[in-house]
Amino acid sequence: MTPWAVLVLAVGTYALRMAGPLSHGRFEPSERARRMLTVSATVLLFALVATSAVADGQSLAGWARPAGVLVGGALALRRAPFLAAVVAAAATTAVLRWFGVS
Incomplete structure (x- = not known):
């Protein structure tokens, strides 16, 4: 530039x-x-979260990441503490990836 x-x-x-x-x-x-x-x-904000959860560059992100985002979103809707929602979302994604769900 x-x-x-x-x-x-x-x-x-x-x-x-x-x-x-x-x-x-x-x-x-x-x-x-x-x-x-x-x-x-x-x-x-919702559109940015949805796009980041579903897309990974030019391809789909798989199922583990959107599942983690859904868990975090559900906890946020239930007024869970922010840290708990983030940890639960990350743990959900990690466990699903550990079991082979991409």
């Missing part, structure tokens, strides 16, 4: 990060817009 491209990206990043604090108090989104932003953030 050329130094000019790095400079342009750095200036753009700085401008975007400063836009929030500079516009604070000058712009008040509607209640519907706030709700849509909350829902869109949740949907985006």
